[in-house]
Amino acid sequence: MITSLTLIWKGGIIMATSKIPHATAKRLPIYYRYLHFLSDAGKQRISSTELADAVKVDSATIRRDFSYFGALGKRGYGYDVESLLAFFKKTLNQDKLTNVALVGVGNLGHALLNYNFHQSNNVRISAAFDVKEDITGTIQSSVPVYHMNDMKEQLSVQQIEIVILTVPAKVAQEVTNEVVEAGVKGILNFTPLRITVPENVRVQNVDLTNELQTLIYFLDKFGKQDETDRG
Numbered sequence: 129m130i131t132s133l134t135l136i137w138k139g140g141i142i143m144a145t146s147k148i149p150h151a152t153a154k155r156l157p158i159y160y161r162y163l164h165f166l167s168d169a170g171k172q173r174i175s176s177t178e179l180a181d182a183v184k185v186d187s188a189t190i191r192r193d194f195s196y197f198g199a200l201g202k203r204g205y206g207y208d209v210e211s212l213l214a215f216f217k218k219t220l221n222q223d224k225l226t227n228v229a230l231v232g233v234g235n236l237g238h239a240l241l242n243y244n245f246h247q248s249n250n251v252r253i254s255a256a257f258d259v260k261e262d263i264t265g266t267i268q269s270s271v272p273v274y275h276m277n278d279m280k281e282q283l284s285v286q287q288i289e290i291v292i293l294t295v296p297a298k299v300a301q302e303v304t305n306e307v308v309e310a311g312v313k314g315i316l317n318f319t320p321l322r323i324t325v326p327e328n329v330r331v332q333n334v335d336l337t338n339e340l341q342t343l344i345y346f347l348d349k350f351g352k353q354d355e356t357d358r359g
């Protein structure tokens with residue numbers, strides 16, 4: 129699928145000016161994380177073959193992915209780590225801290241608040257919302273939990289446009305309508321419901337059952353995952 133890209137990645141936003149395939153977009157954070165590691169280790173350049181070995185994506189796919197962004201490498205030299213890193217940093221919006229909100233502070237919501245994307249320094253959950261009186265008005269894992277009645281105001285004050293949805297499936301659409309009404313532009317949907325949103329709102333579904341079944345399918349059929357199927 130070709131997409132004019134605005135992809136949610138762990139709450140951060142990937143913004144690219146050109147149209148690039150969804151699978152390419154999903155691999156960008158993988159490249160970024162490894163380049164960061166190389167830079168920290170003082171490595172100045174890397175060939176596409178070395179990069180392929182490290183990130184477990186074949187080198188033809190890497191070259192194709194990078195080609196969407198223009199000529200980033202030099203033949204016989206490989207890729208300059210710092211300039212590639214600077215490029216990805218900009219593309220992946222790593223310079224900017226993105227605040228996101230979580231709606232539904234139950235079992236899964238608690239786990240995500242506790243996790244709060246510690247590995248990433250550019251995204252954090254800064255507000256949570258629920259309807260349960262015993263949790264609203266409290267602070268959970270350093271994140272304030274507000275009542276849904278205050279959502280619109282808080283999202284606006286905190287300039288939050290991305291919401292993680294962890295409410296029961298039976299209220300998922302109704303809550304989606306509320307967050308859309310409050311101006312949200314991206315939803316990371318953990319509920320099993322395939323929510324309906326207006327065209328200007330992007331939804332990324334996270335379904336652990338689906339992921340596990342895909343893994344079981346690949347193990348049964350091929351014994352191990354085909355790397356070209358990543359993403």
Ligand SMILES: NC(=O)c1ccc[n+]([C@@H]2O[C@H](COP(=O)([O-])OP(=O)(O)OC[C@H]3O[C@@H](n4cnc5c(N)ncnc54)[C@H](O)[C@@H]3O)[C@@H](O)[C@H]2O)c1
Pocket residue numbers: 231232233234235236237257258259260276293294295296297299303317318319320334335336337
């Ligand atoms: N995607 C996955 O891999 C995955 C894994 C586990 C659970 N889930 C899904 O995540 C969701 C949450 O699961 P859970 O086990 O944490 O459920 P839970 O019942 O423990 O938590 C749901 C929370 O949502 C709150 N809530 C209910 N109605 C609300 C509303 N109108 N507005 C705001 N908050 C509201 C509840 O008070 C509760 O705190 C479910 O839809 C579940 O199916 C997904």
